[in-house]
Structure formats: C-alpha cells, structure tokens
Amino acid sequence: MKPAIFVNDLVIHYRQKNGQNVEAVRGLSFEVEPGEVVGFLGPNGAGKSSTLKALMGFAPPKSGQAEVFGLEAGSLEAKNRIGYLPEVALYYPYLTPLETLTLYGELQGLRGASLRHQATELLEVVGLGGAMRKQNRHLSKGMLQRVGIAQSLLGEPELLILDEVTSGLDPVGRKELRQILKDRQAQGCTLFFSSHELAEVEMLCDRILLIHRGQLIEERRMAALKDELRQYQVTFTGQVSMVGLTDDLTSWGTSTTARFESKSLLVQALERIFTQGGSVQDVLAQEGSLEEYFVQTIGRAA
Amino acid sequence: MSAPAIEFLNPTVRPTATRTRLWLSLARAVILESLRRKDLYVVGILGFLLMVSAGTLGFFGLQGLETFAKDLATTVLGLFSTIVAVLTGSRLMPDEIRNRTLYPLLARPMSRFDLIMGKFLGAVAVTWIAFGILAVLTGLALALFGVRFEAVMGQYLLLKSLGLAVVCAVSLCLSMVMTPSAAATMGFVLAFGTTMIVRALTMAYETASPAMQWLFKLVNAALPQYGLFDMGSRAANSGWGPVPLWVVGALLGYAVCYSSAMLALAWLKFRRQVV
Amino acid sequence: MREALLWGVGAATLLGVGLGTTQLKEVVHPPVKPAGLDAHETHASSSLLGQFRTSVSSWLWLRTDLYLHNGVEMRHLTQQELDRGKTGVGSSDNHDEALHNDELIVTVIPSRERDFRGFFGDLDRATKAYKDMSNHGHNDPKTALPLFRLMTWVDPTFVPGWTTAAAVIIRDRTEEANQKALGLLREGLAANPNSVGILSEIGFVHVSRRKDLRTAAAYFEQARQAGRAVVERLDDEDQEALLHGYRWLGLIYRDLGRTDSMREVLREGVQLFPDDPVLVRLLNPPPQVLSEQGQKAWQEAIQEELEGARADDHDHHDHHHDHEDHHDHDHP
Numbered sequence: 001m002k003p004a005i006f007v008n009d010l011v012i013h014y015r016q017k018n019g020q021n022v023e024a025v026r027g028l029s030f031e032v033e034p035g036e037v038v039g040f041l042g043p044n045g046a047g048k049s050s051t052l053k054a055l056m057g058f059a060p061p062k063s064g065q066a067e068v069f070g071l072e073a074g075s076l077e078a079k080n081r082i083g084y085l086p087e088v089a090l091y092y093p094y095l096t097p098l099e100t101l102t103l104y105g106e107l108q109g110l111r112g113a114s115l116r117h118q119a120t121e122l123l124e125v126v127g128l129g130g131a132m133r134k135q136n137r138h139l140s141k142g143m144l145q146r147v148g149i150a151q152s153l154l155g156e157p158e159l160l161i162l163d164e165v166t167s168g169l170d171p172v173g174r175k176e177l178r179q180i181l182k183d184r185q186a187q188g189c190t191l192f193f194s195s196h197e198l199a200e201v202e203m204l205c206d207r208i209l210l211i212h213r214g215q216l217i218e219e220r221r222m223a224a225l226k227d228e229l230r231q232y233q234v235t236f237t238g239q240v241s242m243v244g245l246t247d248d249l250t251s252w253g254t255s256t257t258a259r260f261e262s263k264s265l266l267v268q269a270l271e272r273i274f275t276q277g278g279s280v281q282d283v284l285a286q287e288g289s290l291e292e293y294f295v296q297t298i299g300r301a302a
Numbered sequence: 303m304s305a306p307a308i309e310f311l312n313p314t315v316r317p318t319a320t321r322t323r324l325w326l327s328l329a330r331a332v333i334l335e336s337l338r339r340k341d342l343y344v345v346g347i348l349g350f351l352l353m354v355s356a357g358t359l360g361f362f363g364l365q366g367l368e369t370f371a372k373d374l375a376t377t378v379l380g381l382f383s384t385i386v387a388v389l390t391g392s393r394l395m396p397d398e399i400r401n402r403t404l405y406p407l408l409a410r411p412m413s414r415f416d417l418i419m420g421k422f423l424g425a426v427a428v429t430w431i432a433f434g435i436l437a438v439l440t441g442l443a444l445a446l447f448g449v450r451f452e453a454v455m456g457q458y459l460l461l462k463s464l465g466l467a468v469v470c471a472v473s474l475c476l477s478m479v480m481t482p483s484a485a486a487t488m489g490f491v492l493a494f495g496t497t498m499i500v501r502a503l504t505m506a507y508e509t510a511s512p513a514m515q516w517l518f519k520l521v522n523a524a525l526p527q528y529g530l531f532d533m534g535s536r537a538a539n540s541g542w543g544p545v546p547l548w549v550v551g552a553l554l555g556y557a558v559c560y561s562s563a564m565l566a567l568a569w570l571k572f573r574r575q576v577v
Numbered sequence: 578m579r580e581a582l583l584w585g586v587g588a589a590t591l592l593g594v595g596l597g598t599t600q601l602k603e604v605v606h607p608p609v610k611p612a613g614l615d616a617h618e619t620h621a622s623s624s625l626l627g628q629f630r631t632s633v634s635s636w637l638w639l640r641t642d643l644y645l646h647n648g649v650e651m652r653h654l655t656q657q658e659l660d661r662g663k664t665g666v667g668s669s670d671n672h673d674e675a676l677h678n679d680e681l682i683v684t685v686i687p688s689r690e691r692d693f694r695g696f697f698g699d700l701d702r703a704t705k706a707y708k709d710m711s712n713h714g715h716n717d718p719k720t721a722l723p724l725f726r727l728m729t730w731v732d733p734t735f736v737p738g739w740t741t742a743a744a745v746i747i748r749d750r751t752e753e754a755n756q757k758a759l760g761l762l763r764e765g766l767a768a769n770p771n772s773v774g775i776l777s778e779i780g781f782v783h784v785s786r787r788k789d790l791r792t793a794a795a796y797f798e799q800a801r802q803a804g805r806a807v808v809e810r811l812d813d814e815d816q817e818a819l820l821h822g823y824r825w826l827g828l829i830y831r832d833l834g835r836t837d838s839m840r841e842v843l844r845e846g847v848q849l850f851p852d853d854p855v856l857v858r859l860l861n862p863p864p865q866v867l868s869e870q871g872q873k874a875w876q877e878a879i880q881e882e883l884e885g886a887r888a889d890d891h892d893h894h895d896h897h898h899d900h901e902d903h904h905d906h907d908h909p
Contacts, residue, residue: 014576056409059576076411084409090402092331094338106327107410109320151406344582369644370723461704501685507693509657522694535706539648542706549703
C-alpha cells in the first residue's frame, strides 16, 4: 500500500520582496503510513507551513518529491482525498458557517440533501449547532477555527492535514477536538498535523517529526519517546547502597528518595532494597517533559 | 507538460458538468458576499438621485429634456457600472490571497483555472446586477420624463453588458500582475481612456510615418475596444435605429475572445504562484 | 465598493458646494471686480473647487455640439490636415438657423476609406451615431438648453453658458421667451455683475425683441462702462460683446435723436475698434452725393450688417473649436 504522505528530498524556495531567494525547506524526507497520526513539530520559521503548502499544492517545490497516496501533491485526485485546515482560519465574512460548508462541499462534488445533511451534522459535532446561520464576521476566533475543522472533515477525507489545529480553542474545545480526531483515526483516517501545543501532540500522535531550518532533525515514535523521557522514583528506608544505579538521592529523616532514568534501573534498585533489608515506602513513575525534549533537541541542532 | 496544464487540458480529470458547477458555486459565493455588503444599493441610490435631479431642469420644457435625460441616463449607467466592474474585478483575487480565504478553496479538488473562472463569473454577475439595478432605476426616471423605451435602448443595454464583462476580465487579469490599487487605477485608465486613445490614433494615422502607422495598428489591436460596446450616442439621440444582428454577433465574439485571452493570461501568472 | 461610495459622496459634496455659492459669493467673488479679468479663469485658478467647476462646465459646453449634431461627434480639422488640403463636411443645410459654422469640422469617427482599423472601424461606425455629415442638418438648439442650465449651475461664472442659452431661448420670438431669457440673464448678472457679455446680451434682447430702446441703452451703457477701460484684458467673446454694445448704442442714440451722445459713443468705439466698418460708417455721415434713397439704403446696410454680425455672435462653436483642437467626449 502506498504511503499516505511521501516526501523525498524536498526543496522549497521563496522569493522575498527584495528579490532574495529564501530556502524554506532543504532536502526534507519522510513518510507517513495510512492510519498513522503524526505530529509535525518545529520552531517558528522551521519550514512546517511550507511543507504543508507543498503537500497541498500551494507552493510548488524547487526539487524533490511530494506525494499523497502515490499521487502528485497538489493534483486534483490527491486533493480529493485530503481535508485541510489552514493555519489562519479565515472564511468569507458575509457567509454563514452553513453556507461556507455548503460552498466547500459543492466544490468537492457533493450536492443536494446529502451535502446539507453532512454540513449540518459536522457543525453540530464541532459545537456550532446554534451558530450555523450567523455570518462568519460575527463569530469569534475559536468559533471560526471550529468552522475550519468542520470544513476539513467534509467528504470524509482519508488524510487530514491540519496546521495549528488547536489554535484559538479553549480547553473544552481542545478536548472535543481530540475526541473528534481520535474517532476519525479509529475509522482509518490518517492525521498529519503541526502544532505548538505539545500536550496535544503527546496525547494524539503515534509519531513525531521534528524539523528545524528546513531539515528533519529527529523522527521518534511517541511510545518510545515517552519511555525514554519517563523518570522513576522510589522512596525507601534502610541502609541500601545505590552506587552504580543513580547519584540522584535525597534524604530526610530515615527516608531516602532515589530517581532513575529507566525502568530497568528501578527494578535493580528494588531488588537491592529487598536484598539489603530496606523497606519500600513509595514508587512513582513521572512522565518526562516533551517541551524540555523539544527545546534540547532544537538547541543541539542549532 | 506540467501537472497544472495536464489537469486543465485532460477532460477525464473532471466532467464538464462538474466544472461548470464549480464555477457557478464560486460565482454564487461572490454574489452573496456583494449583496450582503450592501454596496450595490449605494450605486443604485446614487444613480437614481442623479436622474431625479435632472427633473429640476424641466424649466426648458419636455422636448429639450428628452435628449438630455437619455444622455444623462446612458452616462450614469456607463459610469457607475464601469466603476463597479473595475473595482470588483480588480479586488476579488487579491482579497482572496490577502484574507487567506484562498487556502480552503485551493484545498478543494479544483484547478486554479477553475478558481479564476468562478471569480470572473462572479464579478460579471455582480456587475450585471449593479447594471440591472441602475438600468431599472434610470428607466423609471426616464419614464417619469415621458421617454418611451425603444429597441435601440435594449441593444444598448445588451452590448453594454458584454462590454462590462470585458472590463471585468481585464481588471481581473491586471490584479494578478499588480497590486489591487494599481490594478484598479490601470483598469480605470483603460476603461475611460481607451476610446480617447483610439480616437487619437485614427486622427493621427494619416499624417504618421509608416513605422508609426504600424505601431498604431498594433496598439489598436491590443487595446480593449470598450468603445465598440457603447451605443450611448445612438440611444440618447433621436432617429437612430437598432444595429444589425451581425454587429451584435461580432461584438459577442470579440468579448468572448478578448475576455478569454485576459483570463488565460491571469491563469498563466497564477498557476505557479506561491500562495 | 465603499471607495466608489466615498468618491461619489465627495463629488456630490463638491457639486453641492459649487451650486450653493450664494453664501460664499461675498468672499469668493468681491462685489465689484474688474471686468477685464476673465472671472472664469480667475475663479478656476483660485481654488480646486473652481478648477473642478471649470472642467465640468467646459465639458458640458463641448457636449452641446454633440446635441446639435444629433449625437454625431465632430472635431475641428488639425493644422496638418488643413495644410494637406483636407476640407470639412461643409455647411449645415440650415445655416441661417445654425449657431456655428461647420466649414472646418469633420466627424471624429473617420469614414471607411480613411479608417485604418478595418473591421473594428466598421463596428464603430455601426454602433455609434455616425453618418456622412456632408451638408448635414442640425437639431433644434433647444435640445442643448438643459446643458446650458447645468453648466451655469455648476459654474455661474461661465458667461457663455448664460448668453448662449438666452440666445437660443429668444429664437422663439415670443414675449414669453423674452421674459424667460431676461430672467436667466439677470440670474447670470447677479453672479457676474460686471460681465460685458451678459450686459450686452440683455441690451440686445431689449432692443431686438422688445424694441425697448431706452432700457437697452441703459444696459449697453453699463457694458460700455464695465469694458472700455480694460478692453485689452477682455477675452474674445467679451470684446465682441463690447463692440456690438458700441454699435447698438450708436444706432439707439441715433434713433432717439441724441446725436451728441451718438458721436461720443461712436468716437470712443472707433478708438477702441478702429477696424470695425460699422462703427466707422455710423460715425461718418453718408456721402453727400447719395440721394435720399441712397442714404436710406446706406443706413439699412449698416443695420443689416449689424444684425448679420450679431448672428455670428452666437457662433460659440467657433470659439470652443479655437480652444480645443480635439475633444473626445465619449463616455464608456
């Protein structure tokens, strides 16, 4: 089966107003398999939006390949299988959300009662049931983002490309969106999205791609990354030596707290406690900070 | 051949009926937005006020007023509808790009040419609606003056509509190569200045050198011949009948060809543009 | 779209302010201003509003030509064309009633033989008011009256608007028409108190249509007072009006038996216009060798020449053709 997204040695140039060429993406390569949820991360100006634009056909690449389900990125067949949410949610100010979705649905070949039904249902799902007949210019930024999410789901696309998907949403909105996206994934939809909300990335993604200055600097499976970032902690009493396992020890009174970077070290520590006559008071597993990982990785690549 | 060209030329990419539906859907959105902005009503009110104010000239009797009333009507119709055509045509695409409403559109399985065609049809529709509103209001004003509607006036309206479509196409094309303000300015210069330029060319042709004469022909061929669509002088004055059908047919053909050329140029500029 | 609204409102505001100049008159137009200055140009140069009004009134002035020719656009022959021996369309068939001479004008749209545009030219001739204008006719000048009314509203200092409109109205030769014309001219005089052209025109209406010599004389005298000191600074039309004022004053004083006044006026007129044959002949008595009948014929000849020259006075298109070599007032 062809990958949902295939990018190979992609190079994208922009010409600035002063005539200078800027290399936004430099030899980027990655794949996204069907059904995956992949987070596309990077600092501002890293080339995320440029890559998404290339996948949508908004920015023709200078060189390299960009394919969607084996089809050339930007082709009509490719776009027919994609739902896209742009970074900045702006829609025709004098149309209502229902009219907006009807327009986009018609452009996708949907028609008549089924289109109306789908548009109404999607707007209900994203929480705009009561505002679907208000003009877009009267909606808040968060509500416009919901319109954007709804329009990206029109026609039940096989691939969702979402740029800054949770931008403008309140915590309740973000939770609802996560559920929507999980439901889509459960139906087999591939999700590829960029976000600065690392908590959302952590909760949703199977894999992350980290891009910096137009190049891929890190590609990790989320489960493995979480394991790597997770820290373990055991609090015990008794004279137990932790030499060779950890130097991170804190004592108060008769208790000592030891921290370990891996599960295997924790297991070894527990064995020592038991064999050396100590007593375990508490064992904790602390999830690592994705933000810390992000900052350190970018810092190393700089 | 590039992918955009292939997708445009390949009839199996999308059936014609669906392509037409795309254009109509886009045009409908343009019309809806324009109507809800209420800008067209302003045009109508201005035109009506001008016509009604002509009634204050009844001092000199009805006979003298009829030619003036028809002349004022055709002037008002031509002036305001051309303003609407230039402003609408020159702002649609730049507004899409600036407001970023372009992205969800281009994300649809639709070529960039479909987008341009849809916007063009929308601009023409909005212009024709404005023209229609003005025509009805000026018609009412003329009726108040006791002026009868003649066949030549009907032809004037028809040909003027065709001319306005050409104005929309030219303005849209200009907006793809320059800023909206520059495109509007250039659009106005062409809309109101082309006839003057052509008149100057015909006047100077006989006394010009052969090289200049050749240049005059080239300029005349390139310029949009808006003046050909203006039957105002026949409609406003008495004793001028309708034009033969071959004239209407020829002008229709010219409008289609010239507009197509302008839209093709707009597409050539837009197809590889980074948005 | 909102920009179109702003432009429309802006233009309407300018027009409204222009039309409502009564309150501004005391400031913009001092009560007594030198008649020698062309108030039209002075007004235009003093403000942007003035320039706008001048442009609009000039455009309307040119448009009257279009009405007379039933929509066919005409233009004056260029010097180059005249040098190459090109001729105009010829006189209109009702020249006596014409307001102007068409000897040196041609259609703006060329004929098929002279048009390099080929098929485009054929389309142009088909869609426009175009025809062979050789020995053409004119529409009744009354069709242009709304334009004259409009141009005097837009720019009250545009004197030809007042005088030509009055000349067209009095062609009816009814007392009602006379009163209409006088009312219009008085309105013009209120806006241009020292206008030689308007004062002369009022005098002409009284003398030629109403046969009221004394009233006519009063207005011609006013024109004389306004213009004689600044005759070099008057424009062509005002100079022509002043000349006719002198002629008519001479005749009126002669008919009223006021010989001294007649001589004084005629001597002054001849000083200012030494080449005018009417003034010269009026000043000098008919040759004694002529019989009584001959002397009567002499006087009648003067009268005819005076009235014939008066008809030429309303050749406003000659004047605007002098000002504009070519004007395209087609609208999109």
